[in-house]
Amino acid sequence: MKIKEVIVVEGRDDTVAIKRAVDADTIETNGSAVNESVLIQIELAQERRGVIIFTDPDYPGERIRKIISARVSGCKHAFLPKKDALSKKGNNLGVENATPEAIRLALEMVREEYEEPSEQISKQDLFQAGLIAGAKAKSRRERLGERLGIGYANGKQLYNRLRTFHISSEEFAKALKDVYLEEEN
Known part of the structure; x- marks a missing residue:
């Protein structure tokens, strides 16, 4: 499955998980302190190819999603259910823990944000x-x-x-x- 849009994720492990599931390019926010240079990259990606925000189903992930949405209009959003984001030990919640199938399903159900x-x-x-x-x-x-x-x-x-x-x-x-x-x- 080839994804045209650039997928925004939180970190390197998320990029690895995405690439196991689909053929896509990513931008990593490197945590919830989304800096100006990352926001500029996301704006450029949105202009040229479109953006899908795919963050962890937790408070920091939601915070990143809001920061990006407030700055970059027209983003698409993929959401991973918490049950699919739990680590095997159950102590970590993140995209990096999801199976390729769960990631593909979340990307198939992507939603566009309207102003x-x-x-x-x-x-x-x-x-x-x-x-x-x-x-x-x-x-x-x-x-x-x-x-x-x-x-x-x-x-x-x-x-x-x-x-x-x-x-x-x-x-x-x-x-x-x-x-x-x-x-x-």
């Missing part, structure tokens, strides 16, 4: 769906994020991601139905 957010799904819809409050809200958001390819998010982040990635009401309803069916089984 003008969609207003198809309201906060009230999330509340009524049991995604904001209640005993099962966190696990529902996690499974919904996996199905939609937008990663795990708290209630506020979920609302923003649904809008930013223009998730349609139909996509949302289908994924939510799958989440509820999974709960019943």
Whole structure:
């Protein structure tokens, strides 16, 4: 699988994991202190080939994603579920721990970020769906994020991601139905 866009990852081990899974070029941020020269590289890559941000599913990875998105518009995003990013010992969370299959699946589900957010799904819809409050809200958001390819998010982040990635009401309803069916089984 050849990827046209440049994939932004956190470090060298992530680059190795990406290259095991797909034929792609990467830019490494070298941690969550994304410096100016890296941001300039990412801007140039976005102009010429496009960019996919593929960071770890943890706080530092989310911080890097936000820094880049704030500076470089129109990025695409790939999200790896936490279960696929856990090390064998379970003490490390990162893209470098994912299997080639998990990486390819995340890249197949890549989402484009839009500057003008969609207003198809309201906060009230999330509340009524049991995604904001209640005993099962966190696990529902996690499974919904996996199905939609937008990663795990708290209630506020979920609302923003649904809008930013223009998730349609139909996509949302289908994924939510799958989440509820999974709960019943």
